[in-house]
Amino acid sequence: MATLEMTRPAAELSGSPTPAGTSAHFDLPQLLDRCLGNMRLVDKLISGFRRSLATNVPTLRGLADAGDMPGVALLAHRLKGEAANVAAPDVRHWAARIEDFATREWSDEVTDAIGHLEQISCDLQQGAAGA
Template sequence: MSHFQLSNPADGNSAFDFMALLGRCMGNFKIIERVIAAFRDVGANDLNQLQSAMEIEDYGAFVEIAHRFKGAACNVSAIGLSSLLLQAEQSGRARDRAEVQRIMAALHLEWGYFKKVVNVFAPELTNATHGLVEQSRSNLSEKRHACSSC
């Protein structure tokens, strides 16, 4: 594990690879802030949607959300989350209710830990000052960071 990979104390696995994200954002901290802010927002929503899909046993929706969430987690180098989401996707496909429930519990824990870790690099600010302009997902091209300095 690299010096900049931070592990989740619950399981000792890597939660976040900052250097990988830095490279992917071309060393630009403003981009990192934007991306993490977006991921905090979208991730929380996806996690809620996953929970709902699990509760009503809509495995089709569960797999679709897990796949999308996994892509986002990979991109922000959230290693722990992307690994769990891959398992979630596979268990959802297999319609394995018990495994899906186990993974969901782990996902909630990992999500909480990830938020703490990334707060070191990109502190979470209130939506009023630094959040994303909330618009429809269907209009991504107009979804822009609210902070004009970015």
């Protein structure tokens, strides 16, 4: 399926929790297992997640730029849950860090961590466009 095309190795991301050798931002075997082997459902979930990131990551940046740390924490928490549901460990990792940093009102750390999410989102959008 087009959206299952591998993007950038997750291990290349600084601080990524994904072990070396994992070749995508998704744990595809885990997601496929959760979907009971239904590749169409996997494709649909990944496509929806890409759309969510394309909308929510810029919103997250805007909230951070405006200094709205409670808003950042809330949106990061939501993204963390979405990422967990679609077995996207890199996004889940960075969303959890952003949520923690925003709760502590560490704006510089929030800004840096959002940069990682922006890169992942860009990778995923390019993967979808190149499919």
